[in-house]
Amino acid sequence: MKILVLxxxxxLFGDEGIGVHLCNYFKVNYKLYTQHQVDFIDGGTLAQSLIPIIVEYDEVLILDCVSVDGAKVGDVYHFSFTQIPNVITWAGSAxxxxxxxxxxxxxxxxxxxxVYIVGIVPYIIGEDTTFMLSQGILQGVKVMEQVILDFFKKHEIKYEKIKNIDLQVIANHSFRGVDDL
Known part of the structure; x- marks a missing residue:
């Protein structure tokens, strides 16, 4: 089975990059043991350009931010694409x-x-660029990490945490790659 973690x-906009940062966090901090092929890909804001990649996989785990009416920064939602909760508005960013x-x-x-989606409500920063993540995201990402680990367990993917590089450090390096961390 081929699994894509996207x-x-x-x-460039702080919390809005959390999906990429968390993907990089797993690439750097975890080692997986599995018979499956598991690929971690930075999809950035490529959207439709990702179609040729997505269709090559048997299952896709998307890490992203989500917009939810009435939610607070750092709230985590996870769901199958075929069962998107009504509270998800997808209106936070383009x-x-x-x-x-x-x-x-x-x-x-x-x-x-x-497709399974793990999303978190971001702090929307507008037009100022920053790599800094909000405290709400840094707290909520702990829940996201556990949801992802549970996804791995469900797919009989064993893992070991081999490093403990902080998510903010990874966010600060995401633009140039994290392979040297």
């Missing part, structure tokens, strides 16, 4: 809407593998 988001449209397009083509 980090989505704009790393990349969220584009990713939703991309998944719907692949679904309409009949090529969408099972």
């Amino acid at each position: 980090g989505v988001g704009n790393i 990349h969220e809407v584009e990713m939703l449209q991309t998944l719907r397009l692949v679904e309409a083509m009949g090529d969408l593998p099972p």
Whole structure:
């Protein structure tokens, strides 16, 4: 089985890059032991450009931020793409809407593998660029990490935490790659 862990988001806008940062966090801090092929990919804000990649996998785990009416920064939601909760609005940023449209397009083509989404409510910073993550995100990401580890367990993927590099440090390096951390 080929599993894609796809980090989505704009790393230039703080919390909105959390999907990419968390994907990188797992690449750097965890070692996986499995018979499955598990690939961690920084999808950034590529949306429809990711279609040829997405369709090559048997299952996709998307890490992203989500917009939820009435939620607070750092609240975590996880769900199957086929069962998106009504509270998810996908209106927080352009990349969220584009990713939703991309998944719907692949679904309409009949090529969408099972997709599971782990999302967190970000602090929206507007037009100022920053790599700094909000305290709400840094707290909520602990829940996201556990949800991802539970996903691995469900798929009989064993893991070992081999490093403990802080998520903010990873966010500070995401633009140039984290392979040297």
